Amino acid sequence: MQTFRSLLNRTVLALTGVALLVGGSALALSGTRTADRLPVPPAHHAFLTGAALTALRAQGWWAPGVMAGSFAATALCALWCARQFRVGGSSLLPLPGTGGTVRTRALEEALNLDAVALEGVARCRTRVFFSRGRLTVRLHLWLQPGTAPAAVLPGLTRLIGRAESATTPCTVRSRVRLSHLSHRVPHVR
Numbered sequence: 434m435q436t437f438r439s440l441l442n443r444t445v446l447a448l449t450g451v452a453l454l455v456g457g458s459a460l461a462l463s464g465t466r467t468a469d470r471l472p473v474p475p476a477h478h479a480f481l482t483g484a485a486l487t488a489l490r491a492q493g494w495w496a497p498g499v500m501a502g503s504f505a506a507t508a509l510c511a512l513w514c515a516r517q518f519r520v521g522g523s524s525l526l527p528l529p530g531t532g533g534t535v536r537t538r539a540l541e542e543a544l545n546l547d548a549v550a551l552e553g554v555a556r557c558r559t560r561v562f563f564s565r566g567r568l569t570v571r572l573h574l575w576l577q578p579g580t581a582p583a584a585v586l587p588g589l590t591r592l593i594g595r596a597e598s599a600t601t602p603c604t605v606r607s608r609v610r611l612s613h614l615s616h617r618v619p620h621v622r
Contacts, residue, residue: 551588553580
């Protein structure tokens, strides 16, 4: 669900950006024909009156300042938009000593299998992100009915410790979310 929402947000962001880019370009390239037809607010509602704007345009710094500000704002917005499409860093994790690599998806599956093997854990979803020498492990564990979280924590600590020792040069940051499966109550009809 989270990936669908993220994909939807990025798609809406990209479509909005393209629409604004096309609309702004059309207004900038059309000249005064379109500008004469645009609604103009009354002078008492405007931030700058016509006389104040004319006085600013007469200054030598106005045109380069507006252009530089516009380019900087456009570059920052484009950078922010590009960062939205970056999902999770590298999918390859370097192994210590051997010079080899392992896919983060394989590490996710291994951690997932080990977590499900813990007593009291019904199922688990694991996500591993590797970026800038840091490994982020997100575990979402569903505990069996009647299992206390304190019973699972020692095994979970050992599991995360093994992941840290396997990826020694990387710093590992882990986030654990515990949920309970509900008791199934039989329904009588």
